[in-house]
Amino acid sequence: MTCILAALGAGNMFQANQAHAMLSYAFDVPSEFGVITGLVLAALVFSVIVGGMPSIASVTEKIVPWMAALYVGMALIVIISNIGQVGAAFGAIIEGAFTGAGVAGGFIGALIQGLKRATFSNEAGVGSAAIAHSAVKTKEPITEGLVSLLEPFVDTVVICTMTALVITIAGLNVGPYDGSGLTGVTLTAASFTETAGIFKYLLALAVVLFAFSTMISWSYYGLKSWTYLFGEGKGPELAFKLLFCLFVVIGATIQFGAVIDFSDAALFAMSIFNIVGLYLLMPVVKKELHSFIARVKSGEIKAYKK
């Protein structure tokens, strides 16, 4: 149930909301036109999740890695062109983490906010990515675990640090954070635009594609959970798909604050049960990992080089 809520919140409404927020920022689209963004995204999402035909998702899959490269490239340009401020930016980030500057509740407040955003970003411990990894056919399930370790590293350590540097260098992170000021994707976009005006257009393209591909991934997680609860069959599956598309439209039209609160709550609820499960399964994972490493060392599992 919590996964379904997270799929509808973090994996759907938040994505649609931020896609429209980005369009509003980059092209000055009024927020009441969110329903159009929502309807267009919902139609495309429906066409993908209805199943079976070649869809726009396969095209998006090929484009998104290039968009990621574009994002990293833009971040590097901002960082390199402001290289003198990087040290001060790191200092401000570390100082903010321990003093809780700009966050209610001081150090604990900053810790909670940091955990919320990190969980949202890399999904570590939530159990969502595990659904996708579990679909992989492999004789060594532990390898999927090892591969998945890389995801939080790339996402949080590399991408989020670069984004944090861009935002801190621009110095626009001054609130208010309830959606009325620069927040979420608009804060990021405004920070990038401080260096080059064209960045907002490139970011708009990247954000829409990222949002779309994230919605597709989460629709799968949600559908898996839905069919676990209500059983497989055309009726229940179609019901979820329609509900998912409806939430795309809702997400694009409502306020950022409501969307992020709902998404955070759903992800938090999801991670509670998942972390309990992780703790109980820890001995099994440990045994599997030791067995895998021992077999790699003994040569039973061979490492192939190109």
Add this chain to the structure above:
Amino acid sequence: MNEHDSCLVSLQRTILKNGPEFLSHKLVIKGDLAYLKPTLSAMSFCMIYIVVGVFLLGLAVRLLSFPDRYDLAIFLGGFGIAIGTFGMALIKPFLRRSSFDKEKNSFNNHKDRNVKLGHIVSLQINNKIVQSKHGLSYGCYELNLLTQHGRRINILNHGDEQQLLHDAEQLGYFLHVEVKDYRREIIL
């Protein structure tokens, strides 16, 4: 391996890797002509892209009358053209109907050339499980034809088993050829 082994055609293997979960085509027989008619659901699927593409393009054209909105017009127009073109590419095969014409003694799918009806040896039904990153796995069925020269050509490919079995039987009767069932249990 001898010369004959290298020429063997595995009739259990499916021709296509993927296929739609829903019914995409139905067989229609009218006199000496049998053809595959796309279903409304298949056409609607393609139409989603065309409608979205045209809508975005229309919006972009409308925005061109506002000089301060050129950037948004270019953005929406670009997306509209891309999505609409994708939809057109998807719908194109549906508009070209595959047909079996007894008068001309030919099978025409606008792809495989020189397939005479007299050369068709049998029809075969194959099954597969389509696995996707974006959805649950599902069963999909193929109706293929085999010619006396060993060519295998796909005729139908969709997830409605009952309709495919019915169409296979009807087509087998129309062509006076045997329908062989190569469905098997697939364990993932």
